[in-house]
Amino acid sequence: SNVLLDHEMNPKISDFGMARIFGGNQSEANTNRVVGTYGYMAPEYAMEGIFSVKSDVFSFGVVLLEIISGKKSSGFYHLEHGPSLLAYIWKLWCEGHAAELMDSVVKQSCDQAELLKYIHIGLLCVQEDPMDRPTMSSVAVMLASDIVTLPKPTQPAFSVSRVASGQFVSHSEDHCSVNAITLSTMSPR
Template sequence: MDVAVKRLASHSGQGFTEFKNEVELIAKLQHNNLVKLMGCCIQGEEKILVYEYLRNKSLDFFIFDVNRTTLVDWTKRRVIIEGIAQGLLYLHKHSRLRIIHRDLKASNILLDKDMNPKISDFGLAKIFSSNDIQGSTKRVVGTYGYMSPEYASEGIYSIKSDVFSFGVLLLEILSGKRNSGFHQYGDFLNLLGYSWQVWIGGRWLELLESSIAKEIHTSEARRYINIALMCVQENADDRPTMSDVVAMLNSESVILPEPNHPAFFNLRVSKVHESFSVVVPCSYNDVTITAEPDGR
C-alpha cells in the first residue's frame, strides 16, 4: 500500500506542538473529505506522520497552472467545491469534536485518484466546546491570503473564520487565480476586490477561468460567485455558516441575498482628486505565517 510521509524538522520547536495537535485531532476524525492518518512515529528527534497517499497532489497544482487547468473541468470543480464544504461542515458541526481548521487553502486540499477533495494539515486547528462562539489568540497563525480580517488584525477566530477562507478558495477555484496575486488585478489589492468590482458592475462572468466559462450555465456561475462573496463579507456575523453554504450549493431554488462588500477590497492607488489608502497584511497564499496582531 502506498502512503505519504510527513516528516517534522528536528529543529522545529513550535512544530512539535502542531505535530501533537494534528495527531490528537485527526485520529478522532473520520470523513470522506478529510485526509486519513494511518499512523505516527516519535523516536528521539524524529517525528513522522503517515497518511493515505493521494496521487493527484493538491488543488493548487491544478487550478493555478495554465497547463493543467483544463484537467479540472466544471463538473470536477463542482464536486471539489461541494466536497470541501461537506468536510468543513463535518468539522464545524457533525464530528465528535467541534473544530476550526484555521489554515484552509488550495495547497491544503489534497485530491484522490478520482479528484475527490480531502482537507489536510490540522496542525493549526482548534477544538471548540459546543458552548463557545469564538476564541482569540495573541499568536496569529495561518495564511494571510485566506485569513479573515478579524483574525488577521485582532486574533479573533470562529467557524466564520473558516467560512471566510472557504469563500476565498471558492473564488480561486472559479477564477483560476490566486487571491494574493494582486498585481494581476490592476488597481485592486487582491482577487476579492476585483471580484467585488465585477459583481457590482454586473460583469461577474469576467471572473470565470476561460476553460470553465464555456461549460458553466450563466445562472449557476452567478449563484456560486454570490455564495463566495457572502462568505468573504467583512463582518463575520454577515457570513453564512457552512450548513447554510451546503444548503445554498445544493439548491438552485434558494433565493440568495445580495452580499455586502468583502474585506480588503479597497483600491491601492491614489487618483486625481481622490485618495485611496489601506493598510493590510501582505498575502502569501502558500506560506503559513505567524504574527502578533495589533489591537484596534
C-alpha cells in the same frame, strides 16, 4: 483553519493548539498567535486573533472565488483593479460584469448562471462582518439548491496587501489560470 465538519455539519476543531483555546460551549475564541496564510484568513483573525466558525466560511469563500476566477488570492495584483482579488471581484460584481471574472477552463464546463450563483455565494462568505457571513450549513443549502433566493452581499473584507514592499507584484497581463497549471510561491512569514 483546522476545522472539520461532522455528518450533521457540526464544526470540530482538528488542531490541538486551537482546541485547547476553545472552552466547552464556545463558538468564538481569541489567540495571541495567528497562524495561517494571508489572503485566506478572515480579517478578524488575521488582525485581532479572533476566530470562530465564520472564519472558515471566509476561507471557503476565498477558495470558491479562486476556483471560479482561476486566480490565486495570495499574490494577486492587477494594475487597474488594485492589489486584492476580493476587491477586483467586488468591482466586477457591482458593475454587473461578474461573468468577466470566470476562468475559461471553468466557463467551458459549467453553465454561466450557475457560475454567477457561485460567485454570489463566494461574496456572501467573504463579507467583512462575520455576523453577515452565512453558516457552512447554509452555504451547503445554497450550493445544492436552485430555488434559494440569495441575500445581497455587502462589501467584502479586503486582504492585507504586500504591494508596498514589492512582494508578490506581477505586472504581466498574460492570462494565467490556476485551473490549468499549478504554481507554488514560497514566502517567509
